[in-house]
Amino acid sequence: MLITVTRSGGFAGYEKLRALNTSGRADAAELEDLAQRAVAPLADGYHYRITVDDEVLDLQDSCLSDAQRALIRTVLDEGA
Template sequence: MLITITRSGGFAGLEKTRALDTSDRADAAELEELAQRAVAPVADGYHYRITVDDEVLDLQDPCLTDDQRTLIRTVLDEGA
């Protein structure tokens, strides 16, 4: 299994992408199980796409910050 992760943002706005092939690793089964659980949708969880001008962010429950929850709740309750 090939697992690729890209991290971006932070103070310096740097992007870092790394890939890991699990095929020859002793911990392959554990990493593959973690990967499968990480990408599996949350049962009955909501997915959100927040667009601010030209920036797009895709999110899903339960992985939201308090600020994201407040923004989502306000826009869904009061937006047109």
């Protein structure tokens, strides 16, 4: 299984891209299980798409920051 992670943002705005092939690794089964659980949608969780002008962000309920929660709550409660 090939697992790829991209991290971007932060203070300097750098992007880091790394890939890991689990073939032949002693911990392959554990990594593959983690990968499957990481990409599986939450059965009872909400999914959100926030669009601000031309920027689009897709999020799962379990990954929201406090600012994102506050924004979502306000827009859903007060938006048209």
